[in-house]
Amino acid sequence: MTLLEYMRRRNKMTLSEWEDSFEKKEKEIIVLRHEGGGGSLRNGFWEWDAYFLTYVDCETGELHKEEGRIEFPVIDKEEPPFQFDEESIYKLRVREKLPEEVPEGALPAKNHFLVVEILERNAVCPELEEMLIEYRKPVVLQDDILGDLTYDKLLKSFEGSIDWLGGKVHLSLSVGKDNKSGITKAKKLLKTMVLEQEKWDADLRSFAAKELTEFACEWAESEEEAALITEESFAKRISLSLLWVTSGASFSACFDDDELFFGHSIAVSGSLKKGMISAKIEG
Known part of the structure; x- marks a missing residue:
């Protein structure tokens, strides 16, 4: 069967x-x-x-x-x-x-x-x-670079935020609170991205624009609007809102689309080892 x-x-x-x-x-x-x-x-x-x-x-x-x-x-x-x-x-x-x-x-x-x-x-x-008393205690990861990341029991992930090029970006480590090796790998990936945020921000935007600009033109409501959507303008319009990483050191960087796709988010996925692999719209 x-x-x-x-x-x-x-x-x-x-x-x-x-x-x-x-x-x-x-x-x-x-x-x-x-x-x-x-x-x-x-x-x-x-x-x-x-x-x-x-x-x-x-x-x-x-x-x-x-x-x-x-x-x-x-x-x-x-x-x-x-x-x-x-x-x-x-x-x-x-x-x-x-x-x-x-x-x-x-x-x-x-x-x-x-x-x-x-x-x-x-x-x-x-x-x-x-056990209930113990379960109710907050589980917090403290890190000099990433700040405090609090474990969400329902999502089974550590959640927090970080300064990113003058704005705030939400962080999510999708890893169980007892998975020590997974936590180490996820934190290492996030730290690399945060410490090299100017390069990562530019590369993520560029990759998303390369993969999705043509698609965004198809979504445009008029030929005039489509003509204004170039890879350069696409990359400038989107804004990073979330960095989501896993215990296996893969990531998804989620961007607000500035209505290029009528409010759908844009997710660029990959890993440190393989680099950026895909870009797609979600939500």
Whole structure:
């Protein structure tokens, strides 16, 4: 079975088929809900997920220090049967997801539970309460060049800003807070760009203009407007707003388009090793 076939099969599941993918036996767990979640449309219902950071099995008392999700069906046009606040502890009656074979490219379900009943909100659990206190503490990277970068738990990235040729540019390190080697690589890339910002700014603008000027002319609302769009004018009009880097030392530099593409952003991507690779419009 291919990944596409697997996804199509999941999307065709009826509510009863979906519920049968969980154990019949019910159990009680206590979960530390952090943030994140969403819905997927199935056959006549929405599969709704809320993520949790860790959970305790009430029968065994075992603490499972792995993220997971609690799931429940939502029928179209009906109110969701459950609401879960962020950064809260819940005691739940649930049914655990049955193991299943998945094709290459799909992750097997782990720590997925169908919610049967909310037994307690703000449940008392010293272990999870201690973890919640620790989780709420801000994680900040301090750097002499990049300044303070604060970890965004939802985005799973470090966020900050930097002075850039007289203006401000947002910084985003898309790397987990515990990935020390990834943080080192991402910071090294950003520092190189910031310390050599005049060269990087000129090169990024020039590359974007070379790749997208012709496209911008096609977007122009008149021939007169198109005639004014040259590589030189394109490069001058756009303005850098975001530098986004990854743990693998690749980057995307995002520019405001000055209405060249009716408000879409322009992203120039590449890496230190390969240089600038692509320029495209986004958003």
